[in-house]
Amino acid sequence: MTRTLRVFRWSPNEAESTRDYRVEAHRDTTVLDALVEIQRAQDPTLAFRYACRVGMCGSCAVVVNGRERWACRTRLGDLGTGPVRVRPLYHFPLLRDLVVDLAPHAVRLRDAHGAFTPRADAAPYASVAGDSRERAAIDPAIECIGCGMCVSACTLVASNPRFPGPAALNRALTLQLDSRDGAHGARWEVLLGDDALARCHGQGNCTAVCPMGLEPTASVIRLRRLGLSQLLGTTG
Known part of the structure; x- marks a missing residue:
């Protein structure tokens, strides 16, 4: 089956544009497979990023048909029959x-x-037991690999450059729950400021696109509860 990829193109010396490429696709052909084929056989100037090709590293994150996805995990056969639109992640500076x-x-x-x-007073090689309540509270948020898809999907990142973004807030939760960490106070100053937890609209776009199944929106809610306890002086 022949499929059309409508690919975003830009370089520092050229205006933004889209270019159509036609590729032969089979049942399991992914967007990344198609991009590699285009680069090798049709247009060696096409720039994109990838590494593992097996859905582990997150390097190939792009926006496909309006939704953030890993190119290596997105099969063309799952995207309908029309042109497949591929563009870079939103809210990041373009390189090419x-x-x-x-x-x-x-x-x-x-x-x-x-x-x-x-x-400062942490024991050398301090650990959190795998079967502890502390570890159970942290576990749901620790598998972030930094692919940037949640940041791309977040509408607030575009309007407020001071907003930490969903990945940073999710990471902050894991550290605020970690008894070994010594920066809780400094972190609360940021989180409870005007441009962090108070700004999240709770739309859940970040959670919807996370390829690791994390829920940054839930992490923000948990941080707000912890922050309220902090302000009321009911927690350490």
């Missing part, structure tokens, strides 16, 4: 064609104190 600069993603994580900071 389907490739975006993920550096702002790292900046949001940094500004939300997304790095683990050991407590």
